[in-house]
Amino acid sequence: MKLNIALLPGDGIGPEVTAESVKALKAIATEFEHTFIFESAPVGAVAIDETGSPLPEKTLELCKNTDAVLFGAIGDPKYDNDPEAPVRPEQGLLKLRKSLGLFANIRPVKAYDSLLDASPLKEEKIAGTDISIYRELTGGIYFGEKQLSEDGNYASDLCAYSREEIERIAHLAFKAARQRDNKLTLVDKANVLESSRLWRKVVTEMGSQYPDVELDFLFVDNAAMQLILNPGQFDVILTENMFGDIISDEASVIGGSIGLLASASVGEQFALFEPIHGSFPQGKGKGIANPIASILSAAMMLDHFNLTEEAQRIRDAVDKSLELDITTPDLNKNGNRISTRQVGDFIEDFITNPDETNLN
Ligand code: IPM
Numbered sequence: 454m455k456l457n458i459a460l461l462p463g464d465g466i467g468p469e470v471t472a473e474s475v476k477a478l479k480a481i482a483t484e485f486e487h488t489f490i491f492e493s494a495p496v497g498a499v500a501i502d503e504t505g506s507p508l509p510e511k512t513l514e515l516c517k518n519t520d521a522v523l524f525g526a527i528g529d530p531k532y533d534n535d536p537e538a539p540v541r542p543e544q545g546l547l548k549l550r551k552s553l554g555l556f557a558n559i560r561p562v563k564a565y566d567s568l569l570d571a572s573p574l575k576e577e578k579i580a581g582t583d584i585s586i587y588r589e590l591t592g593g594i595y596f597g598e599k600q601l602s603e604d605g606n607y608a609s610d611l612c613a614y615s616r617e618e619i620e621r622i623a624h625l626a627f628k629a630a631r632q633r634d635n636k637l638t639l640v641d642k643a644n645v646l647e648s649s650r651l652w653r654k655v656v657t658e659m660g661s662q663y664p665d666v667e668l669d670f671l672f673v674d675n676a677a678m679q680l681i682l683n684p685g686q687f688d689v690i691l692t693e694n695m696f697g698d699i700i701s702d703e704a705s706v707i708g709g710s711i712g713l714l715a716s717a718s719v720g721e722q723f724a725l726f727e728p729i730h731g732s733f734p735q736g737k738g739k740g741i742a743n744p745i746a747s748i749l750s751a752a753m754m755l756d757h758f759n760l761t762e763e764a765q766r767i768r769d770a771v772d773k774s775l776e777l778d779i780t781t782p783d784l785n786k787n788g789n790r791i792s793t794r795q796v797g798d799f800i801e802d803f804i805t806n807p808d809e810t811n812l813n
């Protein structure tokens with residue numbers, strides 16, 4: 454298969470972790486005789502520095518003309534404490550999601566057996582956890598009308614959803630549940646928010662089209678607690694944009710590190726794959742960033758193109774690296790200093806030689 458892949462490494466540790474995914478993808482291309490062609494473009498703070506815009510027109514054009522986008526990370530502390538910054542790196546990612554119509558963000562959360570002791574949560578509570586979060590990505594409060602009064606003393610962000618926006622992601626979530634354990638939980642705040650009541654109504658109605666899927670509902674505050682108390686109760690979680698952002702970072706604690714959480718953002722036409730972590734500016738250039746979230750995002754990309762065996766090879770490589778504790782400091786147990794690049798090297802070797810790769 455021939456795939457054109459746009460690389461948007463972005464800010465902070467983004468370039469370092471993306472480089473390791475590219476290595477894994479190149480090894481897959483060689484082993485399975487595919488042609489993957491990579492082209493890079495700037496996004497985020499680096500793009501602001503270069504062009505003044507967090508999403509230059511050329512970058513967007515490249516994304517629209519490729520088969521898939523591999524995204525690194527976005528954000529730079531110099532903007533975080535400047536509420537008056539005229540442009541912000543994050544706008545680049547939000548505009549990209551909107552322009553490509555990436556309405557569904559899929560975030561798998563899993564407790565690896567070899568990492569049960571890496572989580573601050575009790576092992577017996579998290580063992581076996583396997584959740585797929587479906588986060589709506591192009592609506593809600595992120596994209597609603599924003600206001601700031603002239604005197605700067607009043608601000609608002611509107612949370613709005615239409616039936617269509619809810620239905621299109623809910624269909625994906627119901628179908629995903631069918632491929633898994635047939636359970637779908639809608640997370641909302643329907644006791645308070647009108648927009649949440651619409652989610653509940655629409656999803657309840659759709660339930661009759663999926664009678665084999667067990668549907669239940671949780672308020673987001675309770676869901677935040679349940680995720681920590683008893684994550685094993687969840688299969689597929691469906692939720693709106695901001696709730697999904699928050700509970701997925703929370704859920705990463707189950708796996709032991711946010712450096713493991715990958716995601717796929719899909720729409721009618723385009724697809725983008727990105728780790729859920731941020732740009733971790735303190736870690737930039739130190740070789741301590743965990744590349745697994747990016748590498749597993751690349752695996753999700755392969756799945757998206759039905760390259761299941763190839764995706765599985767990457768996942769097997771990741772499992773093996775975790776079993777052997779070939780991990781960056783966020784997870785490392787034996788105190789070995791293993792760098793971002795060394796984790797990537799191991800995964801590359803395993804892809805090429807799954808039966809022989811061991812700690813070397
Ligand atoms: C994420 C990030 C983004 C979001 C930021 C960088 C805009 O936190 O992908 O989860 O809030 O969606």
Ligand code: MN
Binds near residue numbers: 702729
């Ligand atoms: Mn987030």
